[in-house]
Amino acid sequence: MKQFLLIIGSRMLQLVIMVLVLSLITFLLMKITPGDPIRTMLKVDDMAATKADEEQLMQEYKFDRPILEQYGEWVIGVLQLDLGESLISKRPVLDLILEKLPATLSLSIGGLVVLFIIAVPMGMLGAIYEGRWPDYLSRWTALTGASIPSFWLGLMLIYVFSLQLNLLPVMGKATLAHFILPSVTLGVAMAPLYIRLLRERLIATLQSSYIEAAKARGLRKNRIIFSHALRGSLIPLVTMFGLSIGSLLGGVTVIEILFSWPGMGELIVNAVMERDYPVIQGYILIIGFLVVLSNLVVDFMYIIINPQLNNGKESM
Amino acid sequence: MSNSLLTVNNLTIESRSGELLLKGIDMEIEKGEMAALIGESGSGKSLTARAILGILPEEMTVEGQILYKGQDLVKLSRNEHYQLLGKEIGIIFQDYRGSFTPYIKIGKQLIETIRTHQSISKKAAKEAALLALAETGLDPKRVYHSYPFQLSGGQVQRAAISMTLALKPNILICDEVTTALDLMNGEKVLKYIDKARKETDCAVLMITHDLAQAYKWSDRIHVMYEGVIVEDGPTEQIRFHHQHPYTKKLCSSLLSLPEERQASTTEGVYSL
Amino acid sequence: MKTAVIRTSLSLGNVNLVLGLLLAVFIMVVTLIGGALVPHDPFLVDMGNRLQDSSATHWLGTDQLGRDILARIVYGAKLTIGLGTFAIVVAILIGVPVGLISGYIGGKVDAILMRIVDGILSFPDFILAIAIAGILGPNLTNLLIAIVLVRWIVYARVVRGLVLTEKQKEYVLVSQTANSSSLKTIRMHILPQVIPDIIVMAAIDVGKVILLVSSFSYIGLGAQPPIPEWGAMLNDGRSYFQVKPLLMVYPGIAIMLTVLCFNLLGDGLKSQFDIRRGRGRI
Numbered sequence: 001m002k003q004f005l006l007i008i009g010s011r012m013l014q015l016v017i018m019v020l021v022l023s024l025i026t027f028l029l030m031k032i033t034p035g036d037p038i039r040t041m042l043k044v045d046d047m048a049a050t051k052a053d054e055e056q057l058m059q060e061y062k063f064d065r066p067i068l069e070q071y072g073e074w075v076i077g078v079l080q081l082d083l084g085e086s087l088i089s090k091r092p093v094l095d096l097i098l099e100k101l102p103a104t105l106s107l108s109i110g111g112l113v114v115l116f117i118i119a120v121p122m123g124m125l126g127a128i129y130e131g132r133w134p135d136y137l138s139r140w141t142a143l144t145g146a147s148i149p150s151f152w153l154g155l156m157l158i159y160v161f162s163l164q165l166n167l168l169p170v171m172g173k174a175t176l177a178h179f180i181l182p183s184v185t186l187g188v189a190m191a192p193l194y195i196r197l198l199r200e201r202l203i204a205t206l207q208s209s210y211i212e213a214a215k216a217r218g219l220r221k222n223r224i225i226f227s228h229a230l231r232g233s234l235i236p237l238v239t240m241f242g243l244s245i246g247s248l249l250g251g252v253t254v255i256e257i258l259f260s261w262p263g264m265g266e267l268i269v270n271a272v273m274e275r276d277y278p279v280i281q282g283y284i285l286i287i288g289f290l291v292v293l294s295n296l297v298v299d300f301m302y303i304i305i306n307p308q309l310n311n312g313k314e315s316m
Numbered sequence: 317m318s319n320s321l322l323t324v325n326n327l328t329i330e331s332r333s334g335e336l337l338l339k340g341i342d343m344e345i346e347k348g349e350m351a352a353l354i355g356e357s358g359s360g361k362s363l364t365a366r367a368i369l370g371i372l373p374e375e376m377t378v379e380g381q382i383l384y385k386g387q388d389l390v391k392l393s394r395n396e397h398y399q400l401l402g403k404e405i406g407i408i409f410q411d412y413r414g415s416f417t418p419y420i421k422i423g424k425q426l427i428e429t430i431r432t433h434q435s436i437s438k439k440a441a442k443e444a445a446l447l448a449l450a451e452t453g454l455d456p457k458r459v460y461h462s463y464p465f466q467l468s469g470g471q472v473q474r475a476a477i478s479m480t481l482a483l484k485p486n487i488l489i490c491d492e493v494t495t496a497l498d499l500m501n502g503e504k505v506l507k508y509i510d511k512a513r514k515e516t517d518c519a520v521l522m523i524t525h526d527l528a529q530a531y532k533w534s535d536r537i538h539v540m541y542e543g544v545i546v547e548d549g550p551t552e553q554i555r556f557h558h559q560h561p562y563t564k565k566l567c568s569s570l571l572s573l574p575e576e577r578q579a580s581t582t583e584g585v586y587s588l
Numbered sequence: 589m590k591t592a593v594i595r596t597s598l599s600l601g602n603v604n605l606v607l608g609l610l611l612a613v614f615i616m617v618v619t620l621i622g623g624a625l626v627p628h629d630p631f632l633v634d635m636g637n638r639l640q641d642s643s644a645t646h647w648l649g650t651d652q653l654g655r656d657i658l659a660r661i662v663y664g665a666k667l668t669i670g671l672g673t674f675a676i677v678v679a680i681l682i683g684v685p686v687g688l689i690s691g692y693i694g695g696k697v698d699a700i701l702m703r704i705v706d707g708i709l710s711f712p713d714f715i716l717a718i719a720i721a722g723i724l725g726p727n728l729t730n731l732l733i734a735i736v737l738v739r740w741i742v743y744a745r746v747v748r749g750l751v752l753t754e755k756q757k758e759y760v761l762v763s764q765t766a767n768s769s770s771l772k773t774i775r776m777h778i779l780p781q782v783i784p785d786i787i788v789m790a791a792i793d794v795g796k797v798i799l800l801v802s803s804f805s806y807i808g809l810g811a812q813p814p815i816p817e818w819g820a821m822l823n824d825g826r827s828y829f830q831v832k833p834l835l836m837v838y839p840g841i842a843i844m845l846t847v848l849c850f851n852l853l854g855d856g857l858k859s860q861f862d863i864r865r866g867r868g869r870i
Contacts, residue, residue: 152843152844231419268722284716
């Protein structure tokens, strides 16, 4: 139990450091950028901008105050779960993000399923047939996969399956069929890293003495691979996965734009285009929170998969 | 001859780079016999064991004969050879930590192993597993529900022996089983192996670099040196009437020849 | 067992290196000689020649504004590879010294610094780049600034880790006790050990940057039209996808081959260095 509290504590620390540093950086960057948000707003509102309008808005949004004061206010707001409101739509940032979050998460889960379906067999193929043609197939898939831009892969999939074969829908997320192309694109884009990692880990595991012992006991080959070797090799995979939730959330952005998927990616890209700073700030905060949360989940899963750590004993 | 369970004829192993690792060894192990294969590390002892088990790395080429029950193991396909493991030929490794998969409970691994070789119910397998653990003087219930890392080295090694013996193999290969253990635990482990041998009449091939241990437990000693068996014979003969210069060197490195290994001298003196 | 394993990885590593070099030569030939052979202006709009198929004058045809696709691809290659390499070189020039110093000096400052760095690194770089590029304004220069801002940290982190390992080794200790200056120890003993890892990382990173830049340009946060960056070209051509799919194929293949080239080089060099150092396979 003490161990769990310790993990939670250190992750909270990570969250605080990360959010403070990142938000401070973004805050400072905003202040030194030439593009003044007030001008953008005035332009967007399509008014005849007068000096007076500008000053009024400056006061309304407190842009005339010192940076640190603004920053401090933002931090206090965050502590009260208030992320400010969008400069464009005037709606609370938290609402905007939470509205889009489910779409992004569901697409991420779809991508994960595809990732699993691709990476586990490919990685296993590479390890079990090390040095023979399935291994080369696995390694080349990983290498080529890592070189294809995900959005281009998505475009090609759209061309073949939607435009030519007319099998799958392209835009939006109305039905389950809408999930297929974005999920496949996302899964394929993420797979190479995991194929390589699983292959390497599994090769190392298969050479370990406990696998030799299992062989010497005459256990069936499939049993050795699936219930003895695979489990040991999945541990680093789970860790890696938890650590790359962030890049998953980043990678999903491009795919959301490509497929007009109404998720957080769309939100942030629009916010960037319109220089909607509170949304950008809030988005960074939420992503940071999600990253730390997933790291925490991984910490716990790690303990569950690997009973050894549970006991606080570190032999082997 | 008729009693021979395992006969090794002119066994040669060559690495891919053409290096001769075993240079034509001959060996015979009889039913119920405790045979010791002794030599320094790198002399080819473990290689011999792995050749008998058929778990050599693929790039090594094996020539010669390993006759087990009239069947030449060298000629068997990997799969056919594999069928013999556990049930016919068992092995206990030096590295006791590697005997069990670290994240599966020992009981589960025992059941898995037993049920691979015997088609019995889970319940019956559990009973057999508990019985086997008790045979080596372990607390069966506790060990059954433990992960390997929760036990001491000696306990894990004894659990590994229980698992191997539960299958009642005809030959048991013990590859330096006491090296990683302290003196007391090592003795205990050998005692159980010897007991099992007497009860089930299985042959034991004890691989060791510890001459005193070989003197104490074995019926016959094969002395191995640089991939060749330089001398073999009944333990008494090797001990008192050895011929080969290497054996002579080996024996003279034992300063004294105590009957009881537990004598106060340190382990280092016995080990080569 | 071990020997066989090393041998297979060695041969595959060499294959990768050779393929990577071949690909690099191919890309260089296309960009340098191909560009000279087909002297079209990548920016020249010619509405009378829109969406042409391949021909003797326009080898890969023309795009929706009648611009020569090959010329644009070649221009894009110079731009993309140049910018990617530039960004990584700058990141290395900042990150490596910081990592060397932080790792060499060690102590509390180092510990606190690394804690902060870890905090930032656990944040997705893609999103950090979106945020930075977004705040500074979406264009190619700001994107590069964002990339450098994120990547130098990675190099500092890795180099610091390597320095800490190297520091424990005997020859460094000897050199330290022999009263060599710190700077000399770093230069003579630590730097040479760190350089191979940096080269491998850099090769793979340039590929990553190219992917990132093209992704950003595709979603409109990177290169803006009419710059013939490959991702921007794909974004431009989207509406003509159905009319002329090849318009979308060429830039994609260009990205893929270029990134593959860097990945192959990185992979091949890694095996090469590992073998030379007797590390075997990683």
